[in-house]
Amino acid sequence: MKIVVCLKQTFDTEAKITINADGKINDQGVSLIMNPYDEFAVEEALRIKEKDGGEVTVISVGGAKAQDALRQALAMGADNAVLITPELEVMDEYATATILAKAIEGMEYDLILGGFRAIDDGSAQVAGRVAEILGLPVVNVVTKLEVADGKALATREIEGGSEVVEVPLPAVITAQKGLNEPRYPSMKGIMKAKKKPMDKKGLADLGLEPAAVAAKVTALSYFLPAPRAAGKIIPGEPAEAAVALARALREEAKII
Amino acid sequence: MIFKLTEEQELLQKTVRDFAREEVAPKAAEMDEKEEYDWSLWDKMAEMGLTGIPFPEDYGGAGMDNLSYAIAVEELSRVCASTGVLVSAHTSLCSWPIYQFGTEEQKQKYLVPLAEGTKIGALGLTEPSAGSDAGSVKLTAVPDGDEYVLNGTKIFITNGGRADIYVIIASTDKSRGHRGTAAFIVEKGTPGFTFGKKEHKMGIRASYTYELVFENCRVPKENMLGQDGQGFKIALATLDGGRIGIAAQALGIAQGAFDQALEYSKIREQFGKPISANQGLQWMLADMATRIEAARLLVYRAAYLKDNHQPYGKESAMAKLYASECAMWVTTKAVQIFGGYGYTREYPVERMMRDAKITEIYEGTSEVQRIVIAANLLK
Numbered sequence: 001m002k003i004v005v006c007l008k009q010t011f012d013t014e015a016k017i018t019i020n021a022d023g024k025i026n027d028q029g030v031s032l033i034m035n036p037y038d039e040f041a042v043e044e045a046l047r048i049k050e051k052d053g054g055e056v057t058v059i060s061v062g063g064a065k066a067q068d069a070l071r072q073a074l075a076m077g078a079d080n081a082v083l084i085t086p087e088l089e090v091m092d093e094y095a096t097a098t099i100l101a102k103a104i105e106g107m108e109y110d111l112i113l114g115g116f117r118a119i120d121d122g123s124a125q126v127a128g129r130v131a132e133i134l135g136l137p138v139v140n141v142v143t144k145l146e147v148a149d150g151k152a153l154a155t156r157e158i159e160g161g162s163e164v165v166e167v168p169l170p171a172v173i174t175a176q177k178g179l180n181e182p183r184y185p186s187m188k189g190i191m192k193a194k195k196k197p198m199d200k201k202g203l204a205d206l207g208l209e210p211a212a213v214a215a216k217v218t219a220l221s222y223f224l225p226a227p228r229a230a231g232k233i234i235p236g237e238p239a240e241a242a243v244a245l246a247r248a249l250r251e252e253a254k255i256i
Numbered sequence: 257m258i259f260k261l262t263e264e265q266e267l268l269q270k271t272v273r274d275f276a277r278e279e280v281a282p283k284a285a286e287m288d289e290k291e292e293y294d295w296s297l298w299d300k301m302a303e304m305g306l307t308g309i310p311f312p313e314d315y316g317g318a319g320m321d322n323l324s325y326a327i328a329v330e331e332l333s334r335v336c337a338s339t340g341v342l343v344s345a346h347t348s349l350c351s352w353p354i355y356q357f358g359t360e361e362q363k364q365k366y367l368v369p370l371a372e373g374t375k376i377g378a379l380g381l382t383e384p385s386a387g388s389d390a391g392s393v394k395l396t397a398v399p400d401g402d403e404y405v406l407n408g409t410k411i412f413i414t415n416g417g418r419a420d421i422y423v424i425i426a427s428t429d430k431s432r433g434h435r436g437t438a439a440f441i442v443e444k445g446t447p448g449f450t451f452g453k454k455e456h457k458m459g460i461r462a463s464y465t466y467e468l469v470f471e472n473c474r475v476p477k478e479n480m481l482g483q484d485g486q487g488f489k490i491a492l493a494t495l496d497g498g499r500i501g502i503a504a505q506a507l508g509i510a511q512g513a514f515d516q517a518l519e520y521s522k523i524r525e526q527f528g529k530p531i532s533a534n535q536g537l538q539w540m541l542a543d544m545a546t547r548i549e550a551a552r553l554l555v556y557r558a559a560y561l562k563d564n565h566q567p568y569g570k571e572s573a574m575a576k577l578y579a580s581e582c583a584m585w586v587t588t589k590a591v592q593i594f595g596g597y598g599y600t601r602e603y604p605v606e607r608m609m610r611d612a613k614i615t616e617i618y619e620g621t622s623e624v625q626r627i628v629i630a631a632n633l634l635k
Contacts, residue, residue: 068266075267185271187305187318190264 037115075185097129302373333508344501350377391434416466437487448473
């Protein structure tokens with residue numbers, strides 16, 4: 001089984017988000033991690049490899065620092081890593097997906113895995129776009145995956161429950177929390193990772209012109225949400241308090 | 257001089273930090289309260305390869321360097337000093353002398369399971385009347401045919417009771433003093449080897465500290481580690497390296513306490529503002545952070561020297577001396593910053609302060625460290 005896992009390096013879940021003087025999100029000195037949903041994808045790929053044999057390639061679009069996330073995946077047990085650094089001022093999901101799809105197109109694969117969304121941009125689009133470009137079926141928010149006889153049996157979350165979907169391989173599957181418990185890299189794994197291939201490519205290596213991956217969506221501005229105000233406790237007898245609460249929800253919070 | 261970790265060291269640091277935060281930290285308070293270690297943590301550490309970090313892969317180790325080992329002990333100690341000393345005593349005090357002085361047979365039989373973590377190790381050196389005066393051990397080893405017969409007691413043995421393999425320093429010829437000593441590898445369960453008292457301690461309460469009792473305990477001749485007469489020398493060489501592990505533990509304790517105090521100072525409000533808005537507290541935090549960085553550089557440098565096969569006795573003594581005194585000072589300040597809450601067991605800093613004290617005492621008291629440093633300066 002040849003498995004390709006798309007992963008992204010994101011801000012740490014604990015990182016403080018600030019806007020800098022240029023109105024952009026400040027990334028100086030921010031702690032970076034492998035996107036937690038992508039960790040589930042890497043772990044699942046490794047489990048399939050351990051069960052059925054094969055090879056796991058991890059791929060990421062990012063800057064030089066993304067090598068740390070790729071190296072972590074290699075230390076967990078992935079076999080090869082590919083880093084694509086497009087050196088574009090502005091990227092959007094279309095650009096990322098186009099680049100990933102182009103790189104994956106040149107690889108042999110039976111299965112493509114990824115996290116269902118990244119915890120920084122949170123768009124949940126890239127894997128779906130990659131599937132569309134490559135003409136593959138995609139199943140999202142998967143909490144259980146079985147792969148056999150050229151098919152994948154994926155359990156995915158739906159409103160109020162879950163459904164089991166069968167798709168022929170190759171397919172794109174995105175991981176949801178609960179799919180598995182990712183392993184810690186072992187010390188031996190960390191040492192072995194040093195010797196595994198870490199292929200670095202630019203747009204030219206993929207035969208892509210910058211114009212072909214120009215962002216179609218641009219962010220106009222970034223702003224921080226209003227700081228959370230203190231909660232309000234509504235006193236009184238339940239029946240009266242409920243009336244006061246309903247009024248507050250309608251007139252103050254404006255959510256009903 | 258390069259003040260940057262390699263990519264592997266950074267990944268190890270992150271991995272152990274994540275493991276410590278997610279798996280060890282949630283258990284630390286309860287283990288301390290009950291004076292009971294949760295051995296499932298040891299199994300997890302063995303699986304990750306944390307139980308034999310600096311030993312070659314041929315002997316079941318991770319094949320990493322001493323700096324990586326020091327970083328691992330530091331990260332574990334940041335959340336649980338008992339876990340830090342468990343790994344440090346096992347690796348530096350038991351596995352290392354076998355690696356350094358053992359025969360190939362001894363290494364295959366003992367070092368491999370120790371490095372793989374299927375067995376736990378300990379060093380039996382200290383006796384009721386032989387602490388700083390480690391050369392005056394009274395436990396005797398008398399040759400008898402194919403065996404040596406051991407008689408005596410050891411106290412304050414870290415990992416005692418639970419460890420499977422013990423390196424015991426014995427007197428083989430009283431008339432020659434410390435030149436009449438030898439080291440032996442003794443397995444738990446050997447007839448004549450039992451455990452006495454379990455110590456109830458101020459800190460590192462989840463670390464098992466036991467008395468070892470030897471009554472006509474017969475040990476095969478092949479279990480002598482190194483040569484007869486080398487026992488004390490082996491012990492001193494072992495402690496030189498063990499010092500780096502303890503220095504790393506102290507550094508971790510200090511860093512952990514500082515992290516807690518820094519966060520708390522930003523949240524706790526008095527007089528309408530966070531206490532960190534007060535210059536007095538800012539200066540306290542600045543001093544704590546600076547001393548911790550100094551300790552870190554001393555510890556990492558000692559490990560670096562060892563990795564580069566350069567003499568490290570003076571530097572490891574400096575690292576242990578400074579890091580342990582730093583840990584005691586920083587944890588005390590941390591409790592101060594937490595105020596009344598810091599004195600309760602609801603918050604972890606009182607445990608860290610109780611844990612810090614022993615780092616000034618074991619594996620060579622601060623006084624002994626000063627003797628070692630001065631001896632190096634005046635030679």
